[in-house]
Amino acid sequence: DIGQPDVVYKFIQLFNENSLAKSKQGVAMGLASLGWVAELEQLQPKIVPKLYRLLHDPSSQVQESMNMLWSVLVEDNGATVQKYFPLIVEDLLQQLSSHLWRNRQSSACALADLIQGRKWIELREYFGRIWDGVFRVVDDIKETVRIAGVTLANSLQRTTARLCEGVTQDENSPAAVVFPILLTKGIASPVEEVKSLSLRVLYNLIKFSDKRLLSQFLPQIAGCLLESLSGLESTTMNYIEQHAERVGIDKENLDNLRVKAANASIVGDMLDRITACVNEENLVELSAKLSDLLKNGFGTNTRAGAARFLSSITLRMRYDMKPVCSKMLKALTFNLSADSKTVRRAYASTFAQLSKFSDPKHVDSRVDKLLKAIEEDDDNTTHSIFILELCRQAPDVFARYKQNVLPIAFFMKQSSEKKVSSIWESIWDEGAPSDSAAIRMYNEDIVKLCLNALKSEKWNTRKAGALAIKDLVEKCNGFLPDASTVCDALLSLLPGRFWEGKELCLDALGLLCSKISMSNSSIEEVLSALLECLKKKKKVLI
Numbered sequence: 001d002i003g004q005p006d007v008v009y010k011f012i013q014l015f016n017e018n019s020l021a022k023s024k025q026g027v028a029m030g031l032a033s034l035g036w037v038a039e040l041e042q043l044q045p046k047i048v049p050k051l052y053r054l055l056h057d058p059s060s061q062v063q064e065s066m067n068m069l070w071s072v073l074v075e076d077n078g079a080t081v082q083k084y085f086p087l088i089v090e091d092l093l094q095q096l097s098s099h100l101w102r103n104r105q106s107s108a109c110a111l112a113d114l115i116q117g118r119k120w121i122e123l124r125e126y127f128g129r130i131w132d133g134v135f136r137v138v139d140d141i142k143e144t145v146r147i148a149g150v151t152l153a154n155s156l157q158r159t160t161a162r163l164c165e166g167v168t169q170d171e172n173s174p175a176a177v178v179f180p181i182l183l184t185k186g187i188a189s190p191v192e193e194v195k196s197l198s199l200r201v202l203y204n205l206i207k208f209s210d211k212r213l214l215s216q217f218l219p220q221i222a223g224c225l226l227e228s229l230s231g232l233e234s235t236t237m238n239y240i241e242q243h244a245e246r247v248g249i250d251k252e253n254l255d256n257l258r259v260k261a262a263n264a265s266i267v268g269d270m271l272d273r274i275t276a277c278v279n280e281e282n283l284v285e286l287s288a289k290l291s292d293l294l295k296n297g298f299g300t301n302t303r304a305g306a307a308r309f310l311s312s313i314t315l316r317m318r319y320d321m322k323p324v325c326s327k328m329l330k331a332l333t334f335n336l337s338a339d340s341k342t343v344r345r346a347y348a349s350t351f352a353q354l355s356k357f358s359d360p361k362h363v364d365s366r367v368d369k370l371l372k373a374i375e376e377d378d379d380n381t382t383h384s385i386f387i388l389e390l391c392r393q394a395p396d397v398f399a400r401y402k403q404n405v406l407p408i409a410f411f412m413k414q415s416s417e418k419k420v421s422s423i424w425e426s427i428w429d430e431g432a433p434s435d436s437a438a439i440r441m442y443n444e445d446i447v448k449l450c451l452n453a454l455k456s457e458k459w460n461t462r463k464a465g466a467l468a469i470k471d472l473v474e475k476c477n478g479f480l481p482d483a484s485t486v487c488d489a490l491l492s493l494l495p496g497r498f499w500e501g502k503e504l505c506l507d508a509l510g511l512l513c514s515k516i517s518m519s520n521s522s523i524e525e526v527l528s529a530l531l532e533c534l535k536k537k538k539k540v541l542i
Contacts, residue, residue: 044073048084049091056109058102058144081114088114089126096133101142108137108148112155120163120174127174130156131181139191146193157201164209175209179217183224188231195232199266206270214277223289225271226306229262230299255300255342262301263308271305275312280320286313287324294331294347300340307332307346314353325358329366336382348386352393360400367401374408384412384423391431398431406432407445411453414467416460435475446472447482454489463501466490470508480512487512 051073054066074080081088092114095107111130115123123130134156137149163174178201186198206214206221214221237258245251262268278286293306310328314321321328332351336344355363367390370383377383387405391398398405409431412424432438439446450472453465469486480486490505490512 112152229301348389466504
């Protein structure tokens with residue numbers, strides 16, 4: 001190894017001496033008598049790195065022999081190691097990738113011992129390579145090497161925490177080396193041992209490092225952790241999700257449990273801790289990462305976690321979020337049809353929180369888009385949940401849209417879809433001051449929606465329109481300015497073939513004539529239509 005074959009024969013002769021087999025003193029005397037000490041000292045730059053590694057050889061006999069040689073060749077242990085530290089580290093790092101398992105194992109043990117108590121100026125040049133070497137040996141094919149790798153990992157973890165302690169902002173700090181390695185190579189590794197080690201080290205760094213230091217790497221840390229919420233989840237959950245319907249498991253409940261478990265994990269804890277490190281300097285870069293995850297993030301846990309993280313920093317930053325609000329609002333309302341209900345609920349809650357600190361024009365454009373989508377879709381739970389959360393969590397913001405929302409709520413709460421009707425009924429109950437007051441304020445808009453619904457080609461929409469008119473007449477206290485127009489619209493639906501819900505038009509007409517003051521001609525038309533209905537074979541109309 002050192003390019004001096006003749007030294008080997010000298011060592012062989014040395015060990016053949018009987019005195020050398022008995023004691024360290026014998027070794028010293030043997031070397032001294034042979035006059036080799038001075039010659040070997042000249043070879044120390046080549047011998048010491050190899051000898052230091054062999055001091056940690058898996059074989060106890062080799063260790064004993066190397067300790068004897070070390071005691072003879074080295075007078076001052078600490079000074080010699082310090083003198084040849086760069087050569088020793090280079091040799092150990094090289095042997096961590098050796099094809100011989102005993103070299104890999106001895107190098108890991110030697111390196112674990114060598115780095116303890118070292119200063120950053122000594123380790124800076126090799127720190128990244130040491131971490132790369134750790135990731136290799138903890139996944140070694142041989143078990144004893146893996147055990148040595150764990151020892152090295154624990155030593156390196158303590159050293160990293162010690163070196164990062166008290167550091168605030170420094171481009172050449174240990175954190176500048178460690179964080180990129182942990183985030184790009186460690187947590188993203190397919191090897192479970194490497195992932196576990198990286199998460200453990202990252203958790204300790206986040207828990208004990210200075211906030212000013214963490215803020216420099218916050219966008220990278222947050223992005224990696226949010227992706228890990230789904231990436232670290234057991235593959236069993238994906239299997240259960242795919243077969244949930246077949247075995248009778250409600251997918252929405254399953255997603256809720258998955259998100260709760262992810263938020264309660266060590267990754268969720270780290271995300272909660274780093275929210276305190278968000279500031280105006282890293283907000284723009286962080287928002288770009290969050291926007292990408294909200295739009296294109298993979299997995300329910302990642303997307304819901306990104307929304308939760310955004311909500312947390314919004315509550316902390318408040319109006320300082322204003323520069324990025326427009327981008328975040330767009331990301332939260334981007335392609336909602338592709339998300340699960342759990343994710344949509346998380347997005348809706350964050351949307352409501354963010355709207356309180358956004359420029360009104362940005363919120364206006366998003367709400368207008370939501371309302372347009374609601375009018376075009378009968379099963380509009382995807383978008384209506386946003387309106388409900390806005391009503392609940394941001395009532396001051398919601399007040400700006402009552403004129404547009406409450407008439408829709410009054411109509412949509414008559415929907416035949418229970419989930420749709422329950423959401424809009426909640427919006428009406430929580431957003432309207434009272435039934436009578438809201439109907440008096442938005443009477444014309446409600447009637448307009450009902451009349452448009454009666455003209456629809458969809459039977460369910462007509463049915464909802466008839467129910468809405470019936471409910472409106474009952475609660476309007478006898479005041480309905482467009483009563484004649486409503487009456488004509490209902491009468492126009494009675495002729496022709498029967499459709500489901502047609503009988504509700506008769507109910508609405510009857511209630512209209514009894515509650516509202518109608519002209520004689522209108523009443524005669526209603527009676528005539530009723531007589532025609534009596535002739536129908538479908539007795540459900542009677």
